[in-house]
Amino acid sequence: MKSSIRLVAVAAALCLVQAAQADASKYVSADTGPLTPTTGNTSSPSNWRFAPGQLFNGVAALDGVARLSFTAADGGQYACSGSLLAGGAYVLTAGHCADDFVGNMSVSFGFYNGVAAVTRTVAQGGATLHPLWQGFSNSADAGSDLAILKLSAPVTTIAGYKLSTTNDVGKDYLMAGYGTSGTATSSTSPNWSDGGYGHYGYNTFDVTSKTFNKAMDSVVAGWGYNAAYYTGTTYMSDFDNGTANNNTLGRIAGVSGNAWTSGTGLGANEALIAGGDSGGGDFVWDAASGQWLLSAVHSWGWQGNDASGQGACDFVHLTNCDAMINNSSSYGDLSGSTAVFDQLAWINSVVNPAVAVPEPETSVLMLAGLGLVAGAARRRRA
16 A cells, blocks of 8 residues: 555645535645635635636646536536647546546536536547556556546637646645635635635646655655555645744745745635535646647645644644645645646547647656555535
8 A cells, every 4th residue: 555645646636626515625626726725715705716718828728628517426426627639629627527537527617606508418439548557546646637528619719828838836826616715814724615616726836746745755654655656647746924933835845845835825815625626627828829728627625633633744744834724725735736747648639639649658657556545535515
C-alpha cells in the first residue's frame, strides 16, 4: 500500500463530495473560484459567478466550461464539470466523473441562473477513459484521472479550448466549475446554495504530486513513494490567504528539503475547488496567441489539517495550516489537477486519430497489477 497515494485519494474523496446534502462532504471535486470553496475565496459566491460572454483578459474564456449531471451505477445523482475541446465534438473531464454513469449524461454550457444556453447529451458508451485510469482508489494522483466525452452533436456556437503543450508548474491559472461554493473563512463546507451558477477563481500551480510525494517519502516513514506509479503529471496548489501559516505547500517544502517553492497567494483572487468542480478546467493565459489554454483538469482536494490527523500538514507534524478544519475548501487546503501536456498523444488518439501519435503499448500496461490505496470514488452527490 502506498501511503502517499492513499492520503491523496482520501483527500480527493473528501474534497469532491461537498454537495448539497449532508453526505456530500465525502468528496471534493475540483471547483474553482475566488470564492472559497467552489471557487474558494473571501467573499460571497455571488461575487464569483461567471456568465456567458464574460471577458477575462478580453476573451470570453469560460463559455466552454461544461456542467455535467448524471446518474451513477449506485442510483445516485451526481454533478461534475468539464471543458469543451477545440472542434466542439468532445468534452474533457475527470476519469472519476465518467467511469460508471448509466443512461445519458446531460452536458450544459452557459448555465446561468439555472438555465443553459446550450445542452447536449453523452450516451452511456460515449466516454473514453484514460487507458491507465483504474479508479480513484488505485490511480489517485498518478496523472491519469481523465476521460473524453463524445457529445450527441458538436457545439458550433462556442469555441472549444486548445491544450497547453508545456509543463505549467509555477504559472498562475484561472479555474472554473459548476460545483458547490462557499467562503474560505466559513466553519462549514461549501454547499449548493448558489448552485444555479458556475464560479471562477485563480491560483498557482506550485508543485507536481510526484515531486511532492518523493519529498514526503524522505521525511515520513513508510510514505511509499514509487516513481513507476506516475503515468502522467498532477499539479498541486494550496489555498493561500497571504500569511505564512496557511501557505501549506511552502511550509511542507521547508521541512522536506525545499524541492519546490510556494508563495502566499494571489490575494482576493485566490480560490480552490470544491465538490462538483471535478473535471472542470484550469486555464493558463498564452500572451503570444491571446487565448486561454486548457492546462489541467480538476481532480482532488486535501485538507491542510483535519480532526482525524490525516491532513497534509499532520504527517510532517505542522500545526495551524488549515484555517477551518470543518471546511474542506478553506485556507490551508490543497487541490490536485491532472495536467494535459503529457497526455496529448492519448487525447489526439480519441479526438483526432488521423493525426495522433500512438503511445507505446507498454505504457498502457504500466500500472497493471499495482494495488495502491483504498479510497472512496470521488464525486459529488448533487
